[in-house]
Amino acid sequence: MSDNLINIYFNSDEKSMKIKNTLVQRLKDRDFYITDDPSDSASLNICIGGDGSFLRAVHDSNFSQIPFVGINTGHLGFYQEILISQIDSFIDNFINKKYKLTKLSLISAKLFKSGKFKELFALNEFAIKSDNSRICHLNVYIDEYHLERFAGDGLIVSTPSGSTAYNFSVGGSVLYQELKGYQLSPIAPINSKAYRSLTNSIVMPDNSVLKIVPIKGELNNLEIINDGVLIPLEDTDHIEFNFGLKSINKLVFNPNWYWINIKDKFL
Numbered sequence: 001m002s003d004n005l006i007n008i009y010f011n012s013d014e015k016s017m018k019i020k021n022t023l024v025q026r027l028k029d030r031d032f033y034i035t036d037d038p039s040d041s042a043s044l045n046i047c048i049g050g051d052g053s054f055l056r057a058v059h060d061s062n063f064s065q066i067p068f069v070g071i072n073t074g075h076l077g078f079y080q081e082i083l084i085s086q087i088d089s090f091i092d093n094f095i096n097k098k099y100k101l102t103k104l105s106l107i108s109a110k111l112f113k114s115g116k117f118k119e120l121f122a123l124n125e126f127a128i129k130s131d132n133s134r135i136c137h138l139n140v141y142i143d144e145y146h147l148e149r150f151a152g153d154g155l156i157v158s159t160p161s162g163s164t165a166y167n168f169s170v171g172g173s174v175l176y177q178e179l180k181g182y183q184l185s186p187i188a189p190i191n192s193k194a195y196r197s198l199t200n201s202i203v204m205p206d207n208s209v210l211k212i213v214p215i216k217g218e219l220n221n222l223e224i225i226n227d228g229v230l231i232p233l234e235d236t237d238h239i240e241f242n243f244g245l246k247s248i249n250k251l252v253f254n255p256n257w258y259w260i261n262i263k264d265k266f267l
């Protein structure tokens, strides 16, 4: 690893490009080397943009173990702690190691088809929905125990750091970013004489295995959305979710940053 080498991920909007140029100059002035072509031997991954850019940087880096830090040029910055006005103090604090390294655990989804599976990872969430606006019918198992036969618009399986995103919009709870557990939240669950679905979200321990089995006949009408990116489910028989098999590292400079952010953005 080279202490002075830094990877920069940035989106193509004008503001991010401008900030990138300023940042590169300030880093060079402090004897850092910068690469747009990410290197495995860098000491830091800087992401410029909004939360969506942060998610894309994490996926594009294939869940790099090099610590991430976000510089915010978007609207909401849950992953993007550093404001443009704080670039100089951020560089000072990085050089002086005045930060905490936080581990953000990911959720994995194994899409099973005839005994074989494809595995995906999410930093925020997976959402399972119908692809034609019809009701989804999904059997839900936790550690092989059948919990419910869900009927509604869909289900969201979110990480603690993703709990403030789509999960929050459907009434799920905010979980502290380093909590060891993950959440299952319904989207418009149906409760009637015909259907009984849990109306609230549930938080599962980190070692629980969550299995979602679409009822037969709906296999081709469902989609899974992985951190905002649509993946067709095709003939998936069932999906198995695990928490914490992989994680990423993120630098946090203000110890109260998670709560400050929630107060600033939601209250």
Ligand code: NAD
Residues within 6 Å of the ligand: 050, 051, 052, 053, 055, 075, 076, 077, 078, 079, 124, 125, 161, 162, 163, 164, 165, 166, 167, 169, 226, 227, 228, 229
């Ligand atoms: P984007 O960059 O426009 O992000 C969408 C919004 O989600 C932004 O306001 C962003 O700040 C916010 N967001 C993302 N991660 C967050 C987090 N961990 N905590 C709080 N807010 C967060 O679009 P994108 O690149 O497609 O982002 C994908 C994310 O958008 C998904 O992972 C999902 O969580 C979110 N999303 C939310 C809704 C909703 O709230 N109804 C619907 C679809 C997608």
